[in-house]
Amino acid sequence: MRYFRIxxxxxxxxxxxxxxxxxxxxxxxxHPLIYLLFWSGRGINTTGIITYYLFYIIAGGFFVxxxxxxxxxxxxGQLSMYLMKPFSYLQLKFFxxxxxxxxxxxxxxxxxSFIAFVFAVPIxxxxxxxxxxLAIVIAFFGYCVMFMFKMIILLTAFWTIDISGFQxxxxxxxxxxxxxxxxIYALSEPVQRIIxxxxxxxxxxxxxxAFMGNLSSSDYSRIFPVQVIWLVLFYxxxxxxxxxxxxxxxxxxx
Amino acid sequence: xxxxxKLWLALVRINxxxxxxxxxxxxxxxxxxxxxxxxSVVSMLLLISNVTLIxxxxxxxxxxLTGVYSVIAGLFHIFFTANFWHMPRIIHLGQLDGxxxxxxxxxxxxxxRYINFPTFPRVIAAVLFIFYLLSSNNIExxxxxxxxxxxxxxxxxxLFYSVWYIFMTILxxxxxxTNLTDLLFRVMDTAKYPKEMYENxxxxxxxxxxxxxxxxxxPTKVLFGRASFADASIILVVSVCLFFFSKFFWRYALRHxxxxxx
Numbered sequence: 056m057r058y059f060r061i062x063x064x065x066x067x068x069x070x071x072x073x074x075x076x077x078x079x080x081x082x083x084x085x086h087p088l089i090y091l092l093f094w095s096g097r098g099i100n101t102t103g104i105i106t107y108y109l110f111y112i113i114a115g116g117f118f119v120x121x122x123x124x125x126x127x128x129x130x131x132g133q134l135s136m137y138l139m140k141p142f143s144y145l146q147l148k149f150f151x152x153x154x155x156x157x158x159x160x161x162x163x164x165x166x167x168s169f170i171a172f173v174f175a176v177p178i179x180x181x182x183x184x185x186x187x188x189l190a191i192v193i194a195f196f197g198y199c200v201m202f203m204f205k206m207i208i209l210l211t212a213f214w215t216i217d218i219s220g221f222q223x224x225x226x227x228x229x230x231x232x233x234x235x236x237x238x239i240y241a242l243s244e245p246v247q248r249i250i251x252x253x254x255x256x257x258x259x260x261x262x263x264x265a266f267m268g269n270l271s272s273s274d275y276s277r278i279f280p281v282q283v284i285w286l287v288l289f290y291x292x293x294x295x296x297x298x299x300x301x302x303x304x305x306x307x308x309x
Numbered sequence: 310x311x312x313x314x315k316l317w318l319a320l321v322r323i324n325x326x327x328x329x330x331x332x333x334x335x336x337x338x339x340x341x342x343x344x345x346x347x348x349s350v351v352s353m354l355l356l357i358s359n360v361t362l363i364x365x366x367x368x369x370x371x372x373x374l375t376g377v378y379s380v381i382a383g384l385f386h387i388f389f390t391a392n393f394w395h396m397p398r399i400i401h402l403g404q405l406d407g408x409x410x411x412x413x414x415x416x417x418x419x420x421x422r423y424i425n426f427p428t429f430p431r432v433i434a435a436v437l438f439i440f441y442l443l444s445s446n447n448i449e450x451x452x453x454x455x456x457x458x459x460x461x462x463x464x465x466x467x468l469f470y471s472v473w474y475i476f477m478t479i480l481x482x483x484x485x486x487t488n489l490t491d492l493l494f495r496v497m498d499t500a501k502y503p504k505e506m507y508e509n510x511x512x513x514x515x516x517x518x519x520x521x522x523x524x525x526x527x528p529t530k531v532l533f534g535r536a537s538f539a540d541a542s543i544i545l546v547v548s549v550c551l552f553f554f555s556k557f558f559w560r561y562a563l564r565h566x567x568x569x570x571x
Contacts, residue, residue, distance in 0.1 A: 078488045085495040092506050093356055096363045217334075220341040227348040236352050243358075 058150055061142070066154040076155070080162040083115025090236060103267070106179045107238055109167045110263045115235075116159030117194075117259070119201045121152045122209040122222055129212040132306025145293065149202060156198070181268040189275055190265035196282040201229075201258040203289035210293065213300030234260035254285040316413060317421055324424040338427035342386070346379045346431045349501065350438070364505035369446050370533065371503070376442065377529045378501045379435035381462050383428050385469050385497075391423035393473055397487035400480045403568045416559050420474065443532070450532050458531045461541060464548045465524030469497065471551035472521070474559065481562040500525040504540075520547040 069076065091108040125148055128134040137144050171178045181187055208225055212218045230236065232255035239250055239260055250256055261278050264270050270278070328335050353375045357368050366374070396419060399405050408415050443450060450458075476489055499507075499518060504526040507518050523544045530536040 072485060074483060075485060075488055078486055078492050082488070082491050082495050085492075085498070089499060089502065090356070092509065093363070093502060095509065096506055097360050220337045223341050224344055227344055231348075231351065231355070237355050242355070 058142075058146055061147065062150040062153060065151045069154040069158060076158050076162070079155075080116065080159050083118065083159065083163065084112055084166065086235065087111040087115065094237075102177045102179050104238070105176060106267055107263065109170060109176075109178065110266060111235060111259075112166055113160050113163035114259045114263055116161070116163040117156045117198055119152060119156065119198070119205045121148055121202060122205045122218065124152070125209050126212065126218060126222075129209070129304065130216060134304060135306045138301075144297075145206065148206065152202065179267050181266055186265075186268065190262065193265045193270075193275070193278060193282070194262035196279070196286065197258045197262040200254055200282055200285045200289065203286060203293060204254060204258070207289060207292055207296060210296040210300050213296070213303050229255050229258070232256060233258050234263070254289075257282045257285060313414070313417055316417075320421060321424060324426065328426045335427050338425075339430045342383075342428045342431040343434060346383070346435055349375050349379055353501075364503045366503050366505075369442055369448075370529070373439055373442050373532065374503065374525065374529045375501060376435050376439040377462075377532075378525045380432055380439070381465055381469075381525060381528070382497060382500075383432035383435060384462075385466060386428040387425050387432065389420060389470055389473065390428075391425045392420050393477055393490055393493075395423065396477050397480055397484070397490065400566075401484040401487065405566060406568050409563070409566075415563070416474070416556060420470070439532075448533065454531055454534065457536070458528045461528045461531060461536075461544060464544050465528060467552055468520055468524050468544065468548035471548065471555045472496075474555040475551065478555070478558050478562045481566050496521065520544060520551075 087108040090111075091105065094104050094108075128137065134144075137147060140147075167178070170176050181190055204225075208218060208222055211221060215221065232239075232250050232253050234256060239247055239256055242250070257278065261270070261274075261282075265275075350372065353371055357363060357371055361368065363371065399408065399419070405415075408418055411418060442448075473493055476493055480486060480489065500522055502522070504519070504522045507522055510518070520543060523540055527536055527540050527544055530540075
Protein backbone atom coordinates (compact mmCIF):
# COMPACT_ATOMS: atom_id res chain seq x y z
CA MET A 56 0.00 0.00 0.00
CA ARG A 57 2.79 2.43 0.90
CA TYR A 58 4.41 1.81 -2.49
CA PHE A 59 1.09 2.55 -4.15
CA ARG A 60 1.08 5.89 -2.32
CA ILE A 61 4.61 6.55 -3.56
CA UNK A 62 3.46 5.68 -7.07
CA UNK A 63 0.58 8.17 -6.76
CA UNK A 64 2.93 10.86 -5.46
CA UNK A 65 5.25 10.39 -8.41
CA UNK A 66 2.26 10.33 -10.73
CA UNK A 67 1.26 13.78 -9.44
CA UNK A 68 4.85 14.95 -9.85
CA UNK A 69 4.98 13.74 -13.47
CA UNK A 70 1.61 15.26 -14.23
CA UNK A 71 2.98 18.67 -13.19
CA UNK A 72 5.38 18.55 -16.15
CA UNK A 73 2.90 17.83 -18.94
CA UNK A 74 4.79 19.81 -21.57
CA UNK A 75 7.98 17.87 -20.80
CA UNK A 76 6.07 14.61 -21.23
CA UNK A 77 4.75 15.83 -24.54
CA UNK A 78 8.29 16.58 -25.76
CA UNK A 79 9.41 13.10 -24.66
CA UNK A 80 6.46 11.67 -26.50
CA UNK A 81 7.47 13.51 -29.69
CA UNK A 82 10.97 12.06 -29.24
CA UNK A 83 9.59 8.52 -29.21
CA UNK A 84 7.21 9.27 -32.08
CA UNK A 85 9.72 10.41 -34.70
CA HIS A 86 11.80 7.28 -35.31
CA PRO A 87 8.96 4.79 -35.90
CA LEU A 88 7.36 7.24 -38.35
CA ILE A 89 10.66 7.69 -40.23
CA TYR A 90 11.20 3.94 -40.46
CA LEU A 91 7.62 3.48 -41.62
CA LEU A 92 8.22 6.01 -44.41
CA PHE A 93 11.43 4.23 -45.37
CA TRP A 94 9.65 0.88 -45.61
CA SER A 95 7.06 2.40 -47.90
CA GLY A 96 9.98 3.23 -50.22
CA ARG A 97 10.92 -0.42 -50.24
CA GLY A 98 7.47 -1.09 -51.63
CA ILE A 99 6.38 -2.86 -48.45
CA ASN A 100 3.26 -1.24 -47.10
CA THR A 101 1.41 -4.12 -45.54
CA THR A 102 -0.90 -4.02 -42.53
CA GLY A 103 1.71 -6.02 -40.60
CA ILE A 104 4.52 -3.53 -41.04
CA ILE A 105 2.30 -0.48 -40.41
CA THR A 106 0.96 -2.05 -37.21
CA TYR A 107 4.49 -2.99 -36.18
CA TYR A 108 5.82 0.56 -36.27
CA LEU A 109 2.65 2.05 -34.77
CA PHE A 110 3.05 -0.35 -31.85
CA TYR A 111 6.65 0.81 -31.54
CA ILE A 112 5.37 4.33 -30.89
CA ILE A 113 3.70 2.91 -27.76
CA ALA A 114 6.79 0.79 -27.03
CA GLY A 115 8.95 3.93 -27.27
CA GLY A 116 6.83 5.41 -24.48
CA PHE A 117 7.63 2.38 -22.32
CA PHE A 118 11.37 2.59 -23.05
CA VAL A 119 12.91 2.79 -19.58
CA UNK A 120 15.22 5.76 -18.92
CA UNK A 121 15.70 5.23 -15.20
CA UNK A 122 19.50 5.26 -15.48
CA UNK A 123 19.39 8.73 -17.04
CA UNK A 124 17.20 10.28 -14.35
CA UNK A 125 18.96 8.50 -11.49
CA UNK A 126 22.48 9.25 -12.71
CA UNK A 127 22.96 12.19 -10.28
CA UNK A 128 22.13 9.86 -7.36
CA UNK A 129 25.56 8.26 -7.56
CA UNK A 130 27.41 10.97 -9.50
CA UNK A 131 26.45 13.82 -7.15
CA GLY A 132 25.98 11.77 -4.00
CA GLN A 133 22.20 12.15 -3.73
CA LEU A 134 21.98 8.43 -2.99
CA SER A 135 22.60 9.25 0.70
CA MET A 136 19.10 10.70 0.81
CA TYR A 137 17.62 7.38 -0.36
CA LEU A 138 19.78 5.31 1.99
CA MET A 139 18.30 7.19 4.96
CA LYS A 140 14.75 6.28 3.94
CA PRO A 141 13.04 3.05 5.02
CA PHE A 142 12.37 2.03 1.40
CA SER A 143 14.17 -0.20 -1.03
CA TYR A 144 16.06 1.91 -3.62
CA LEU A 145 15.06 -0.52 -6.37
CA GLN A 146 11.36 -0.33 -5.57
CA LEU A 147 11.44 3.46 -5.18
CA LYS A 148 13.04 3.81 -8.60
CA PHE A 149 10.54 1.35 -10.08
CA PHE A 150 7.56 3.33 -8.83
CA UNK A 151 9.07 6.68 -9.76
CA UNK A 152 9.74 5.53 -13.33
CA UNK A 153 6.40 3.82 -13.92
CA UNK A 154 4.21 6.98 -14.09
CA UNK A 155 6.45 8.50 -16.81
CA UNK A 156 6.22 5.34 -18.86
CA UNK A 157 2.48 4.90 -18.35
CA UNK A 158 1.66 8.46 -19.42
CA UNK A 159 3.98 8.36 -22.45
CA UNK A 160 2.74 4.90 -23.41
CA UNK A 161 -0.87 6.07 -23.23
CA UNK A 162 -0.01 9.01 -25.53
CA UNK A 163 1.32 6.45 -28.01
CA UNK A 164 -1.91 4.51 -27.65
CA UNK A 165 -3.89 7.68 -28.46
CA UNK A 166 -1.80 8.21 -31.62
CA UNK A 167 -2.31 4.59 -32.68
CA SER A 168 -6.08 4.85 -32.14
CA PHE A 169 -6.19 8.22 -33.93
CA ILE A 170 -4.36 6.86 -36.99
CA ALA A 171 -6.44 3.68 -37.00
CA PHE A 172 -9.84 5.38 -36.75
CA VAL A 173 -9.37 8.78 -38.39
CA PHE A 174 -7.21 7.64 -41.32
CA ALA A 175 -8.91 4.22 -41.40
CA VAL A 176 -5.53 2.46 -41.39
CA PRO A 177 -6.03 -1.28 -40.86
CA ILE A 178 -4.37 -2.42 -37.63
CA UNK A 179 -3.65 -6.01 -36.72
CA UNK A 180 -4.28 -6.54 -33.01
CA UNK A 181 -5.18 -9.46 -30.72
CA UNK A 182 -8.88 -9.72 -29.99
CA UNK A 183 -9.51 -12.70 -27.74
CA UNK A 184 -9.50 -11.98 -23.96
CA UNK A 185 -7.00 -14.71 -23.09
CA UNK A 186 -4.65 -13.50 -25.86
CA UNK A 187 -4.86 -9.92 -24.56
CA UNK A 188 -4.13 -11.16 -21.04
CA LEU A 189 -1.11 -13.15 -22.22
CA ALA A 190 0.19 -10.16 -24.19
CA ILE A 191 -0.14 -7.93 -21.11
CA VAL A 192 1.76 -10.49 -18.99
CA ILE A 193 4.55 -10.74 -21.59
CA ALA A 194 4.67 -6.93 -21.85
CA PHE A 195 4.87 -6.52 -18.06
CA PHE A 196 7.71 -9.02 -17.77
CA GLY A 197 9.44 -7.40 -20.75
CA TYR A 198 9.21 -4.04 -18.99
CA CYS A 199 10.66 -5.55 -15.80
CA VAL A 200 13.58 -7.14 -17.70
CA MET A 201 14.35 -3.78 -19.29
CA PHE A 202 14.05 -1.96 -15.98
CA MET A 203 16.47 -4.36 -14.27
CA PHE A 204 18.92 -4.08 -17.19
CA LYS A 205 18.88 -0.28 -16.91
CA MET A 206 19.30 -0.45 -13.12
CA ILE A 207 22.43 -2.58 -13.61
CA ILE A 208 23.80 0.05 -15.98
CA LEU A 209 23.04 2.68 -13.35
CA LEU A 210 24.91 0.75 -10.65
CA THR A 211 28.08 0.58 -12.74
CA ALA A 212 28.37 4.28 -11.81
CA PHE A 213 29.70 3.12 -8.40
CA TRP A 214 32.91 2.21 -10.22
CA THR A 215 32.92 4.44 -13.30
CA ILE A 216 31.19 7.55 -11.79
CA ASP A 217 30.13 8.81 -15.22
CA ILE A 218 28.03 6.23 -17.07
CA SER A 219 27.03 8.39 -20.05
CA GLY A 220 29.32 6.51 -22.48
CA PHE A 221 28.26 3.07 -21.29
CA GLN A 222 24.64 4.18 -21.29
CA UNK A 223 24.81 5.42 -24.89
CA UNK A 224 26.55 2.26 -26.12
CA UNK A 225 23.92 0.09 -24.42
CA UNK A 226 21.16 2.20 -25.97
CA UNK A 227 22.54 1.62 -29.48
CA UNK A 228 22.52 -2.15 -28.89
CA UNK A 229 19.02 -2.13 -27.39
CA UNK A 230 17.61 -0.05 -30.27
CA UNK A 231 18.96 -2.52 -32.86
CA UNK A 232 18.33 -5.79 -30.99
CA UNK A 233 14.92 -4.84 -29.59
CA UNK A 234 13.58 -4.35 -33.11
CA UNK A 235 13.22 -0.56 -33.13
CA UNK A 236 14.84 -0.19 -36.55
CA UNK A 237 13.23 -3.13 -38.26
CA UNK A 238 11.42 -6.31 -37.28
CA ILE A 239 13.79 -9.07 -36.19
CA TYR A 240 11.91 -11.60 -38.35
CA ALA A 241 12.98 -9.58 -41.41
CA LEU A 242 16.68 -10.05 -40.60
CA SER A 243 18.79 -12.92 -41.87
CA GLU A 244 18.57 -16.26 -40.05
CA PRO A 245 22.06 -16.18 -38.40
CA VAL A 246 21.54 -12.59 -37.16
CA GLN A 247 18.13 -13.57 -35.73
CA ARG A 248 19.69 -16.51 -33.88
CA ILE A 249 22.32 -14.24 -32.27
CA ILE A 250 19.76 -11.62 -31.27
CA UNK A 251 17.47 -14.22 -29.68
CA UNK A 252 20.35 -15.23 -27.40
CA UNK A 253 20.36 -11.71 -25.91
CA UNK A 254 17.75 -10.32 -23.49
CA UNK A 255 16.84 -7.39 -25.75
CA UNK A 256 14.09 -8.90 -27.96
CA UNK A 257 12.34 -10.10 -24.79
CA UNK A 258 12.04 -6.51 -23.58
CA UNK A 259 10.00 -4.99 -26.40
CA UNK A 260 9.99 -7.06 -29.60
CA UNK A 261 8.10 -10.11 -28.28
CA UNK A 262 5.51 -8.01 -26.38
CA UNK A 263 4.82 -6.12 -29.64
CA UNK A 264 4.55 -9.43 -31.52
CA ALA A 265 2.16 -10.67 -28.82
CA PHE A 266 -0.13 -7.65 -29.19
CA MET A 267 -0.06 -8.08 -32.97
CA GLY A 268 -1.20 -11.68 -32.53
CA ASN A 269 1.94 -13.09 -34.16
CA LEU A 270 2.76 -15.54 -31.37
CA SER A 271 1.49 -19.10 -31.11
CA SER A 272 0.93 -20.90 -27.80
CA SER A 273 4.26 -22.71 -28.26
CA ASP A 274 5.97 -19.29 -28.66
CA TYR A 275 4.42 -18.15 -25.38
CA SER A 276 5.64 -21.24 -23.56
CA ARG A 277 9.16 -20.55 -24.87
CA ILE A 278 9.29 -16.74 -24.36
CA PHE A 279 7.79 -16.52 -20.90
CA PRO A 280 10.37 -18.82 -19.17
CA VAL A 281 13.23 -17.01 -20.94
CA GLN A 282 11.91 -13.68 -19.65
CA VAL A 283 11.78 -15.10 -16.12
CA ILE A 284 15.33 -16.45 -16.45
CA TRP A 285 16.65 -13.04 -17.59
CA LEU A 286 14.75 -11.32 -14.81
CA VAL A 287 16.18 -13.61 -12.13
CA LEU A 288 19.66 -13.30 -13.63
CA PHE A 289 19.48 -9.50 -13.72
CA TYR A 290 18.08 -9.33 -10.20
CA UNK A 291 20.96 -11.48 -8.95
CA UNK A 292 23.45 -9.22 -10.73
CA UNK A 293 21.73 -6.15 -9.33
CA UNK A 294 21.94 -7.48 -5.74
CA UNK A 295 25.63 -8.34 -6.13
CA UNK A 296 26.49 -4.97 -7.68
CA UNK A 297 24.47 -3.10 -5.04
CA UNK A 298 26.15 -4.96 -2.16
CA UNK A 299 29.64 -4.34 -3.53
CA UNK A 300 28.95 -0.87 -4.91
CA UNK A 301 27.44 0.58 -1.76
CA UNK A 302 30.76 -0.08 0.02
CA UNK A 303 32.55 1.99 -2.62
CA UNK A 304 30.03 4.82 -2.55
CA UNK A 305 31.33 8.17 -1.34
CA UNK A 306 29.38 11.40 -0.93
CA UNK A 307 29.83 14.79 0.64
CA UNK A 308 29.67 14.53 4.40
CA UNK A 309 30.33 10.77 4.54
CA UNK B 310 34.59 40.63 -35.58
CA UNK B 311 38.34 40.57 -34.84
CA UNK B 312 37.57 40.69 -31.12
CA UNK B 313 35.17 37.74 -31.42
CA UNK B 314 37.70 35.71 -33.38
CA LYS B 315 40.36 36.41 -30.74
CA LEU B 316 37.93 35.34 -28.02
CA TRP B 317 37.03 32.18 -29.92
CA LEU B 318 40.69 31.23 -30.28
CA ALA B 319 41.16 31.74 -26.55
CA LEU B 320 38.18 29.46 -25.91
CA VAL B 321 39.65 26.84 -28.26
CA ARG B 322 42.87 26.96 -26.21
CA ILE B 323 40.93 26.52 -22.92
CA ASN B 324 38.97 23.59 -24.35
CA UNK B 325 42.17 22.05 -25.67
CA UNK B 326 43.76 22.30 -22.20
CA UNK B 327 40.72 20.47 -20.77
CA UNK B 328 41.18 17.74 -23.35
CA UNK B 329 44.86 17.36 -22.39
CA UNK B 330 44.00 17.13 -18.69
CA UNK B 331 41.14 14.59 -19.03
CA UNK B 332 42.59 12.23 -21.64
CA UNK B 333 40.70 9.21 -20.29
CA UNK B 334 37.43 11.05 -20.77
CA UNK B 335 38.55 12.03 -24.28
CA UNK B 336 39.04 8.42 -25.39
CA UNK B 337 35.84 7.25 -23.70
CA UNK B 338 33.77 9.93 -25.42
CA UNK B 339 35.59 9.34 -28.72
CA UNK B 340 34.65 5.64 -28.63
CA UNK B 341 30.99 6.50 -27.98
CA UNK B 342 31.01 9.08 -30.74
CA UNK B 343 32.50 6.54 -33.17
CA UNK B 344 29.87 4.11 -31.90
CA UNK B 345 27.09 6.46 -33.05
CA UNK B 346 28.69 6.67 -36.51
CA UNK B 347 28.83 2.86 -36.71
CA UNK B 348 25.24 2.74 -35.45
CA SER B 349 24.14 5.03 -38.32
CA VAL B 350 25.84 2.79 -40.88
CA VAL B 351 24.48 -0.43 -39.34
CA SER B 352 20.94 1.02 -39.22
CA MET B 353 21.19 2.01 -42.86
CA LEU B 354 22.61 -1.40 -43.84
CA LEU B 355 19.68 -3.09 -42.10
CA LEU B 356 17.13 -0.86 -43.80
CA ILE B 357 18.58 -1.29 -47.29
CA SER B 358 19.25 -5.02 -47.11
CA ASN B 359 17.78 -7.03 -50.01
CA VAL B 360 16.94 -3.97 -52.15
CA THR B 361 18.90 -2.28 -54.91
CA LEU B 362 17.06 1.01 -55.29
CA ILE B 363 15.06 3.08 -52.77
CA UNK B 364 13.60 6.50 -53.61
CA UNK B 365 15.90 6.57 -56.64
CA UNK B 366 19.03 6.04 -54.51
CA UNK B 367 21.30 3.01 -54.82
CA UNK B 368 22.70 1.21 -51.78
CA UNK B 369 26.15 2.83 -52.20
CA UNK B 370 24.62 6.29 -52.57
CA UNK B 371 22.62 5.80 -49.38
CA UNK B 372 25.74 4.69 -47.51
CA UNK B 373 27.57 7.80 -48.77
CA LEU B 374 24.57 9.85 -47.58
CA THR B 375 25.03 8.29 -44.12
CA GLY B 376 28.75 9.17 -44.28
CA VAL B 377 27.99 12.79 -45.20
CA TYR B 378 25.49 12.93 -42.33
CA SER B 379 28.20 11.72 -39.94
CA VAL B 380 30.58 14.44 -41.19
CA ILE B 381 28.12 17.35 -40.97
CA ALA B 382 26.44 16.15 -37.77
CA GLY B 383 29.91 15.38 -36.37
CA LEU B 384 31.09 18.95 -37.06
CA PHE B 385 27.91 20.21 -35.42
CA HIS B 386 28.65 18.07 -32.36
CA ILE B 387 32.23 19.37 -32.18
CA PHE B 388 31.37 23.05 -32.25
CA PHE B 389 27.81 23.41 -30.94
CA THR B 390 26.25 20.38 -29.24
CA ALA B 391 28.04 20.75 -25.88
CA ASN B 392 26.93 24.40 -25.77
CA PHE B 393 23.32 23.47 -26.41
CA TRP B 394 23.52 20.79 -23.71
CA HIS B 395 24.63 23.41 -21.18
CA MET B 396 22.11 26.04 -22.26
CA PRO B 397 18.98 24.61 -20.52
CA ARG B 398 20.87 24.36 -17.23
CA ILE B 399 22.30 27.87 -17.59
CA ILE B 400 18.83 29.31 -18.22
CA HIS B 401 16.96 27.15 -15.69
CA LEU B 402 19.36 27.92 -12.82
CA GLY B 403 19.54 31.63 -13.60
CA GLN B 404 23.23 31.46 -14.53
CA LEU B 405 22.44 33.44 -17.66
CA ASP B 406 22.89 36.62 -15.58
CA GLY B 407 26.62 35.95 -15.55
CA UNK B 408 26.69 35.58 -19.33
CA UNK B 409 24.64 38.73 -19.93
CA UNK B 410 26.94 40.79 -17.71
CA UNK B 411 30.00 39.97 -19.78
CA UNK B 412 31.05 42.57 -22.38
CA UNK B 413 30.47 40.25 -25.31
CA UNK B 414 27.52 39.16 -27.46
CA UNK B 415 25.57 36.68 -25.30
CA UNK B 416 24.44 34.53 -28.25
CA UNK B 417 28.04 34.20 -29.40
CA UNK B 418 29.31 33.21 -25.96
CA UNK B 419 26.50 30.71 -25.36
CA UNK B 420 27.06 29.12 -28.79
CA UNK B 421 30.84 28.65 -28.80
CA ARG B 422 31.93 28.34 -25.14
CA TYR B 423 32.51 24.58 -25.34
CA ILE B 424 34.26 22.57 -28.04
CA ASN B 425 33.87 18.81 -28.10
CA PHE B 426 37.26 17.56 -29.31
CA PRO B 427 36.45 13.84 -28.86
CA THR B 428 34.09 13.94 -31.86
CA PHE B 429 37.01 14.62 -34.25
CA PRO B 430 37.78 10.88 -34.72
CA ARG B 431 34.15 10.34 -35.80
CA VAL B 432 34.43 13.03 -38.47
CA ILE B 433 37.77 11.66 -39.70
CA ALA B 434 36.37 8.10 -39.81
CA ALA B 435 33.31 9.33 -41.75
CA VAL B 436 35.51 11.21 -44.27
CA LEU B 437 37.60 8.07 -44.81
CA PHE B 438 34.40 6.04 -45.20
CA ILE B 439 33.14 8.43 -47.92
CA PHE B 440 36.49 8.34 -49.78
CA TYR B 441 36.56 4.55 -49.58
CA LEU B 442 33.03 4.24 -51.01
CA LEU B 443 33.73 6.79 -53.75
CA SER B 444 36.96 5.14 -54.89
CA SER B 445 35.74 1.54 -54.62
CA ASN B 446 32.70 2.38 -56.74
CA ASN B 447 34.65 4.48 -59.29
CA ILE B 448 32.69 7.66 -58.56
CA GLU B 449 34.83 10.57 -59.70
CA UNK B 450 34.40 13.93 -58.01
CA UNK B 451 35.99 17.04 -59.52
CA UNK B 452 37.73 19.79 -57.55
CA UNK B 453 34.84 22.20 -58.25
CA UNK B 454 32.34 19.64 -56.97
CA UNK B 455 34.31 19.36 -53.71
CA UNK B 456 34.25 23.17 -53.30
CA UNK B 457 30.49 23.19 -53.96
CA UNK B 458 30.11 20.32 -51.49
CA UNK B 459 32.02 22.19 -48.75
CA UNK B 460 30.10 25.46 -49.29
CA UNK B 461 26.72 23.71 -49.14
CA UNK B 462 27.80 21.70 -46.08
CA UNK B 463 28.77 24.91 -44.28
CA UNK B 464 25.40 26.47 -45.05
CA UNK B 465 23.80 23.22 -43.86
CA UNK B 466 25.68 23.60 -40.58
CA UNK B 467 24.47 27.20 -40.31
CA LEU B 468 20.91 25.98 -40.83
CA PHE B 469 21.25 23.31 -38.14
CA TYR B 470 22.74 25.85 -35.75
CA SER B 471 20.00 28.42 -36.37
CA VAL B 472 17.15 25.95 -35.88
CA TRP B 473 18.72 24.66 -32.66
CA TYR B 474 19.25 28.18 -31.32
CA ILE B 475 15.68 29.25 -32.11
CA PHE B 476 14.32 26.22 -30.24
CA MET B 477 16.71 26.72 -27.32
CA THR B 478 15.50 30.33 -27.05
CA ILE B 479 12.04 28.99 -26.15
CA LEU B 480 13.66 27.88 -22.87
CA UNK B 481 13.62 31.50 -21.72
CA UNK B 482 9.86 31.10 -21.31
CA UNK B 483 9.69 27.34 -20.58
CA UNK B 484 12.94 26.66 -18.76
CA UNK B 485 11.86 23.18 -17.59
CA UNK B 486 11.76 21.89 -21.18
CA THR B 487 15.34 20.69 -20.88
CA ASN B 488 14.52 17.67 -23.05
CA LEU B 489 14.16 19.90 -26.13
CA THR B 490 17.76 18.92 -26.94
CA ASP B 491 16.71 15.25 -27.19
CA LEU B 492 13.88 16.19 -29.53
CA LEU B 493 16.20 18.26 -31.72
CA PHE B 494 18.61 15.34 -32.01
CA ARG B 495 15.73 13.24 -33.33
CA VAL B 496 14.63 15.98 -35.74
CA MET B 497 18.23 16.19 -36.95
CA ASP B 498 18.05 12.47 -37.69
CA THR B 499 15.41 13.14 -40.34
CA ALA B 500 18.21 14.64 -42.45
CA LYS B 501 19.89 11.21 -42.60
CA TYR B 502 17.39 9.98 -45.19
CA PRO B 503 16.83 11.02 -48.82
CA LYS B 504 14.72 14.07 -49.48
CA GLU B 505 12.48 12.04 -51.78
CA MET B 506 11.32 9.95 -48.81
CA TYR B 507 9.40 12.88 -47.35
CA GLU B 508 7.59 13.80 -50.54
CA ASN B 509 4.77 11.36 -49.73
CA UNK B 510 4.09 13.15 -46.46
CA UNK B 511 1.95 15.84 -47.96
CA UNK B 512 2.74 19.35 -49.06
CA UNK B 513 2.77 21.13 -45.70
CA UNK B 514 4.95 18.70 -43.77
CA UNK B 515 7.42 18.25 -46.61
CA UNK B 516 7.79 22.05 -47.04
CA UNK B 517 8.49 22.36 -43.30
CA UNK B 518 11.06 19.55 -43.40
CA UNK B 519 12.57 20.43 -46.79
CA UNK B 520 15.39 22.79 -45.67
CA UNK B 521 16.32 20.40 -42.88
CA UNK B 522 16.42 17.38 -45.14
CA UNK B 523 18.33 19.24 -47.85
CA UNK B 524 21.25 19.98 -45.48
CA UNK B 525 22.58 16.45 -45.97
CA UNK B 526 20.88 15.27 -49.15
CA UNK B 527 22.04 18.20 -51.26
CA PRO B 528 25.82 18.10 -50.56
CA THR B 529 25.64 14.33 -51.15
CA LYS B 530 23.92 14.88 -54.50
CA VAL B 531 26.73 17.29 -55.43
CA LEU B 532 29.15 14.36 -55.22
CA PHE B 533 27.06 12.48 -57.80
CA GLY B 534 26.57 15.59 -59.99
CA ARG B 535 22.81 15.58 -59.38
CA ALA B 536 22.31 18.71 -57.25
CA SER B 537 19.82 21.20 -58.59
CA PHE B 538 20.33 24.97 -58.45
CA ALA B 539 16.80 25.44 -57.06
CA ASP B 540 17.55 23.19 -54.08
CA ALA B 541 20.88 24.95 -53.48
CA SER B 542 19.21 28.37 -53.45
CA ILE B 543 16.63 27.10 -50.93
CA ILE B 544 19.32 26.01 -48.50
CA LEU B 545 21.33 29.25 -48.92
CA VAL B 546 18.35 31.57 -48.45
CA VAL B 547 16.72 29.60 -45.63
CA SER B 548 19.92 29.17 -43.61
CA VAL B 549 20.82 32.89 -43.79
CA CYS B 550 17.23 33.97 -42.99
CA LEU B 551 17.02 31.55 -40.05
CA PHE B 552 20.36 32.75 -38.71
CA PHE B 553 19.20 36.38 -38.64
CA PHE B 554 15.86 35.30 -37.19
CA SER B 555 17.68 33.40 -34.40
CA LYS B 556 19.51 36.64 -33.49
CA PHE B 557 16.31 38.68 -33.55
CA PHE B 558 14.35 36.05 -31.58
CA TRP B 559 17.07 35.79 -28.91
CA ARG B 560 17.12 39.57 -28.38
CA TYR B 561 13.32 39.61 -28.18
CA ALA B 562 13.21 36.64 -25.77
CA LEU B 563 15.81 38.20 -23.44
CA ARG B 564 13.26 40.86 -22.56
CA HIS B 565 11.22 38.06 -20.94
CA UNK B 566 14.11 36.51 -19.02
CA UNK B 567 13.25 36.52 -15.33
CA UNK B 568 16.52 35.22 -13.85
CA UNK B 569 16.50 32.95 -10.78
CA UNK B 570 15.55 35.54 -8.18
CA UNK B 571 13.69 38.31 -9.97
